[in-house]
Amino acid sequence: MAALSRITRKAMTTTISPVHVIQRALSTSAAATTATEGAKTITPSADRVKWDYRGQRKIIPLGQWLPKVAVDAYVAPNVVLAGQVTVWDGASVWAGSVLRGDLNKITVGFCSNVQERCVIHAAWSSPTGLPAETSIERFVTVGAYSLLRSCTIEPECIIGQHSILMEGSLVETHSILEAGSVVPPGRRIPNGELWAGNPARFVRTLTHEETTEIPKLAVAINDLSKSHFSEFLPYSTVYLEVEKFKKNLGISI
């Protein structure tokens, strides 16, 4: 930790402290007294790292919980898996998602995909009798920017983009949630139906052809994830950059 602060302090210009003075002077002159009072009660730490060359770790173990990723699952480097998270085979978690299993378990089932910028969290306890863990079963497509919290998604579903599933909701097999739908806590989306809206309301039942399309979509995205996966080398060569960087700053390796 001290080494990191050394690096960041060396790498940064030394104009930060007079900058703070300028900032406080500017805020007093603007008569924003609350801002200055707030600034007085905040005690920033000199050791806070403003820039870490390591970036954000993908897999964050909490206590004894270690997120598990299957060998052929694609997890984008942007993603944060924290706590009790299991990503099963063939699944994919796309860029910018946050799967935070710190209060309860999160599982992404076989051949499922969690698309970009989703946030999946699990509450401590759920209002319904269902387990409070978030479990996404097999062949589920969770669309981009969705927010899932303590919900159970049974096999072969499609969750539309930007949908919000609250605590204790259950999405049954072969159902589709349209984009932008909000499922209030404790709601159940029955088998084979299409629901939409905020709050989610019944639209129509799905035809048999549409039902067979659902796992095909998951498999198609699985195929796509394989090409993304192959872009990354098994071992990164960034350690060479780190060595160069440290040599520049005169820090011994």
Next chain:
Amino acid sequence: MGTLGRAIYTVGFWIRETGQALDRLGCRLQGNYYFHEQLSRHRTLMNIVDKAPVVDKDAFVAPSASIIGHVQVGRGSSIWYGCVLRGDVNSVIVGSGTNIQDNSLVHVAKSNLNGKVLPTTIGNNVTVGHSAVLHGCTVEDEAFVGTGATLLDGVVVEKHGMVAAGSLVRQNTRIPSGEVWGGNPAKFLRKLTDEEISVISQSATNYSNLARVHAAENSKPFDEIEFKKVISKKFAQRDEEYDSMLGVVRETPPEFPLPDDIKDPKVSQK
């Protein structure tokens, strides 16, 4: 080390050099499509010219969050993974004990169509849910902004007010104390019961405790991380399915003890 040790070290070094030369050869073969790995340039706390963020030392800021410009974060607050707090044209003030959950966006505007915009102020002990978008609004103490909510310019959420998940609160709406507003556009839904109000305050406290666990984990230096990996591999619990395939029966593993802070809030209160 002795001569044998030194010899082995040198051989290892040659092998590494060979490997790196092969890597460079592979890069040349890839030609224009070769990818050059670089260090992460993501800056958690970034200042714009002279506006620097001021973050309290007890606040948890996730490394993948971006705190840019004139932002103040108070004591015990937590800014979770992937958040962006952008105080570039105006200021963002986050009180103490507040949590801004994952992938949220707190933004300010310098002026909008109607006139000047106040800085975004988020009070103490506020819970801002995942992926919320707060743009030029004021959220007072102990309020609750639901998951995925969007609060536009000039919105004021009073103390103990609650914005339901997925709602879009239009400009200059005022959400009175103790009420739940939701939908698109946000309308009054119902009043909060006293129990729910206390749950909101409790959730903020729980989140502070959780933040401490995450903060400890995220600020580990490299050596500690590697050490922990080795230890966890050594004491790893075998997968039950794997065991049953082999026909092995192990004694039931002990329950993982949770750190005290994030135990069930009802239990820890007793």
